[in-house]
Amino acid sequence: DGGITQSPKYLFRKEGQNVTLSCEQNLNHDAMYWYRQDPGQGLRLIYYSQIVNDFQKGDIAEGYSVSREKKESFPLTVTSAQKNPTAFYLCASSMGPSNTEAFFGQGTRLTVV
Amino acid sequence: KQEVTQIPAALSVPEGENLVLNCSFTDSAIYNLQWFRQDPGKGLTSLLLIQSSQREQTSGRLNASLDKSSGRSTLYIAASQPGDSATYLCAATLTFGSGTQLTVLP
Numbered sequence: 001d002g003g004i005t006q007s008p009k010y011l012f013r014k015e016g017q018n019v020t021l022s023c024e025q026n027l028n029h030d031a032m033y034w035y036r037q038d039p040g041q042g043l044r045l046i047y048y049s050q051i052v053n054d055f056q057k058g059d060i061a062e063g064y065s066v067s068r069e070k071k072e073s074f075p076l077t078v079t080s081a082q083k084n085p086t087a088f089y090l091c092a093s094s095m096g097p098s099n100t101e102a103f104f105g106q107g108t109r110l111t112v113v
Numbered sequence: 114k115q116e117v118t119q120i121p122a123a124l125s126v127p128e129g130e131n132l133v134l135n136c137s138f139t140d141s142a143i144y145n146l147q148w149f150r151q152d153p154g155k156g157l158t159s160l161l162l163i164q165s166s167q168r169e170q171t172s173g174r175l176n177a178s179l180d181k182s183s184g185r186s187t188l189y190i191a192a193s194q195p196g197d198s199a200t201y202l203c204a205a206t207l208t209f210g211s212g213t214q215l216t217v218l219p
Binding site for chain 2: 102
């Protein structure tokens with residue numbers, strides 16, 4: 001089955017720790033995205049990548065980091081610098097930048113304890 | 114900066130009713146307008162994609178329209194069913210609104 005896989009589904013982090021969220025796609029898409037969703041709100045863009053070894057900051061990149069070493073993978077690290085990391089994180093991919101249909105994974109719910 | 118607004122934030126209708134969800138955006142220079150469905154605690158499922166050069170798209174009981182000049186898109190759902198209950202989000206070139214939570218009552 002082609003699609004986007006996010007893991008883990010639930011993640012708990014102690015304050016001051018870094019955590020990495022996984023996103024893998026087998027759709028052969030060039031572009032990948034990370035969004036954050038807070039309760040009752042829409043999605044806000046954290047980072048996006050249009051091609052391997054290249055990525056750009058979105059609207060709320062502070063406290064987050066990404067890498068794009070492989071076309072299939074776009075991991076997101078939530079660092080200790082992120083002041084309010086508890087949220088639902090969604091990864092997406094599309095064939096090309098912006099003008100093609102985007103597909104989403106099932107999300108990772110991160111809770112700081 | 115693009116801003117996307119969805120009104121109403123929540124909507125409750127009886128089963129079988131036809132309904133319209135609204136989406137407005139401030140910058141008409143968009144590549145596309147995409148409608149998604151989100152069930153509680155889940156990811157987003159793509160429903161319809163309208164390219165900037167198109168006026169509407171249809172899939173089954175769903176019809177989405179796009180009017181770039183007025184900065185508006187609508188999602189029309191015909192003969193609503195309880196299984197349509199979900200949050201519906203629109204995105205103008207991947208800038209999202211906050212969604213409309215739809216409840217279809219049996």
